[in-house]
Amino acid sequence: MSDTGMAAVLGGARLLPVLTVPSTAMAGPLADALAAGGARCAEVTFRTPGAERVLKEMAAHGGLAVGAGTVLTPGQAERAVAAGARFVVSPGFDEEVVAKCRELGVPVVPGIATATDVMRALRAGLDTVKLFPAEPLGGLRTLRALAAPFPRTRFVPTGGIDASRMAAYLADPAVLAVGGSWPATPALLERGDYDEIRRLTADAVERSMS
Template sequence: MTDTDLPRVLAGARVLPVLTVPSVATAGPLADALAAGGARCAEVTFRTPDAELVVKAMAAHGGLVVGAGTVLTPQQAERAVAAGARFVVSPGFDEEVVAKCRELGVPVVPGVATATELMRALKAGLDTVKLFPAEPLGGLQTLRALAAPFPRTRFVPTGGIDASRLAAYLAHPAVLAVGGSWMATPDHLDRGDYGEIRRLTAQAVERSMT
């Protein structure tokens, strides 16, 4: 059964941990720590050789809705969904990636940085986009400027956002969810600091509910 509606797939989750996982060996403990912290979804970036295996392992965990990020080609999208990804995120807008995700029946969230890119995404029939890289682009000021002329668009701002900025982004009515890597960084994984991952995740989830 397919579902191309991202809000339904995320089931109300408003914090999206963005994960760059160097080894599949960390996938199980990482999924445990995120779920224990209250996360209901996670995005695994296709930036490492083990990314496909990490998606598969975390999707099998059962406690998280797992998506694939940094998807650049239709082939990557196909591999990600075959591994268990329930949604696909790209850093930019690519018509072929969008078409492949529709064929596969999964939500796709393309990245936009300008009004022109946003208009291309809307023309393709999408109503949810990733503002990327959010903070370097101007953060909330840029989000507000883009949201004003496109009132039906939902945003998933990602890039440079940390715990201190989370609540401000979530307070904007156009924001569906916020993506961030501060909850589980490669450094946390290198140290095996799953307790800290759980703590930071719980803190972020709590802030998303206030």
């Protein structure tokens, strides 16, 4: 199985909200706000104790294709898929995580930072990778330098990207989608400001389509 399935999961969406959700109680209102803002997918990071439950509740919403992020082990990948994850994202390339995701039949997007990382992903049969952390690594200059020798590879840059930088990334043909936390930051979630999350999501979705 190739990870071309990631493009199918995204369904043309080019914004991937990256969510670190501190409380399970926030899952439902957050899913509502994202969907109301026009988001069609979301990545729940496995950085909090309740991430698995948050993912399960958001996946049950029905309006979003929800995946798991910051997946570091095959066990995490297995639990994420059992909770309803449609895809898996890792901060780096781990052969065991990739193998487990292929066994489970879900697209996996490993993080890469070098040409060597991209070559490892290609050897594993993957065609979509996550440039991470995109901005600290050099942003678009680095992405374009990596894309040049690997013309069939698609990138999902994540890390340090905000609304002001999003359009420039999406204008590059090597970019499948952009991941970012700015539409639903932990601070907004702590305040329960779902109206602002909806507004920021709608703005980002509009920018992604222009």
